[in-house]
Amino acid sequence: MKYVVNVAEKIYEVEIEDLHARPVIARVDGQEFKVSPEDDMKPADQKETRELKSIELSTPTLGPIANTGELTAPLPGTIVEIFAKTGEHIEAGQVILVIEAMKMKNSIRATRAGKIAEVLVNAGQIVAHKQPLVRFG
C-alpha cells in the first residue's frame, strides 16, 4: 500500500507491505527501511527526516526491548494466559504471559525487573510480532 507523507514541506511516497508486520518494511524512493513503531515512541515533531533515517538504518533491534518501557511480543500468536498484574513488581526472567503460536505454548519472560504500569493485552487476544504486551512504570 502506498502512503503520501509530508515531512517539513517535502512530499515522500512511502510504500508499506504490511502495517501489522514487525518491523514494518517501508520503501521510500527505492530505499528500504525497517521500522518498529512501538520501540521508538518519541514525539513525532521532534524527529528530523535525516535523524529518522539514521535511526532506522541502524541494525534492527531483535527480541523484546530491554531499555524501552515495554515488553513486546517476540512472536505472533494468541495470548492464552497472563500472569503479571498491573502494579506488580516483577523480576527479570519472570514469566509475564503465555503466547500460543503454531499450537505451542511459549512463556514470555520479563527482560528486566520493574513495576508493571499496565498490561496492554487480554487473554484470548491475537497479537502481532513486536506488539507491546506490558508497559513498565
Next chain:
Amino acid sequence: MNFTELLPELLKGILHFTWGNALMITAALILIYLAIYKEIEPVLLLPIGFGCLLANIPLANMTAAQGVMSVLYNAGISTELFPLLIFVGVGAMIDFTPLLAQPKMALLGAAGQFGIFGTLILAIAIGFPLNQAASIGVIGAIDGPTSIFVATKLAPELLAPIAVAAYSYMSLIPIIQPPLMKLLTTKKERLIQMEYTPKPISQKTLAFFPIVLTLVVGLLVPEATPLIAMLMLGNLLKVSGVVDRLSKSAQNEIINIATLFLGLAIGATMSAESFLNLATIKILGLGLLAFALDTVAGLLFGKLMAVLSGYKINPLIGAAGISAFPMAGRLAARVANDEDQNNFILMHAMGANTAGQLGSVIAGGILLAIVSKLI
C-alpha cells in the same frame, strides 16, 4: 475324556508360548509404558504396543488369515489406504503460512532429505537389495505414512520393522535430536535471534498453493501423487474456509480412526517369528542412522545459511527440515529457547518443518520412481 488329555488343551496357550513371545510382549509393554507414563506419542505407541501384545499371544489367531488384525492389514496397509487417510488429516493440520511467508525455508526442507540417500547407499553396502535399501532410507525423514507407502510398494516383507522404526524414532525425536543439535552448533549460533518479517499471505495464495503443488508435483513425480494429493486435499479443506465440517473431520475423526487401525495393524505384524531376526536389528540401526544423517544434513545446511546470511539465520531450524510435523519444529524452537529464554524461532522452524514434510513426500516419490524402474 480323561483329565490328562484335557490338561494340554486347557493349557495350550501357555504351552505354545515361546521366549520370543515373552521378549516381544516385554517390548510391547515398554511401548505401552512410554505412551501412558511418559506420554511419548501415545496416539501411536499405545495402538502399536497393544497390537504387538496381541500378535504374541499364541493361538489367538488374530493375525491369522481371517483374524481381525489381518483384515485391518489387508484393508488398510496393503492397499495404502490408512497412510493416505492419515495424510488427509495431517494436511488439514498443517499451516503453510510460515513457509509461504519465508520461501527460503524450502531449502532446509530439501537439505533434510539427504540422509535418505546416504542411508540407501549404506544399506546397499551392507547387503540389502536396492528395493529394501530404498525403503529403509525413507525412515530418515521420520515420515511414517511415506515410509509405509514406499515400503508397501518396494519391500512389503520389511514393512513391520520399517514402520516400527519410523514411528518409534518419531517419538524419540526429543531424545535423538538435541545432542546432535548441541554437537554441531556453537552456543553463539544457537543464540542467534531471527527477525520475523513475513510477507503477508492472502487467502487466495493459501488456497491456490495446495492445488498448484498437487499439479506440479503430480506432473514431475507421478509416483508421489497419491501422498501429496491427499496431503494437499486436507490442506485445501482447511484453507478454503468453506468446508469447516470436513476440515474438522479430517483433523479429528478421519486421522484418529486411521491412526488407531494403522497402529494396531502395524503392531500386530510384530510377532516373534517375523520380527526377531537380524534384519530387524539392521533396519532399526540403519533407520536411526538415516534419521541422524537427515538431522546432521539439515543442521549443516542451516549453518551454511547462517554464514551466507551474515548470522541472521539460526542453524537450529535446519534440524526441523524433516517430516515429523510439528514435533521437529517445536523441538528446534525449544532448544533455542532453552539457550536464551527470550529467543523464539518457532515460526522459522515451522517453515522449515512444513518444507521438510513436503520434501520427504517428494523424496519418497522420487525414490519410488527410480527404484521401480531399476528393479
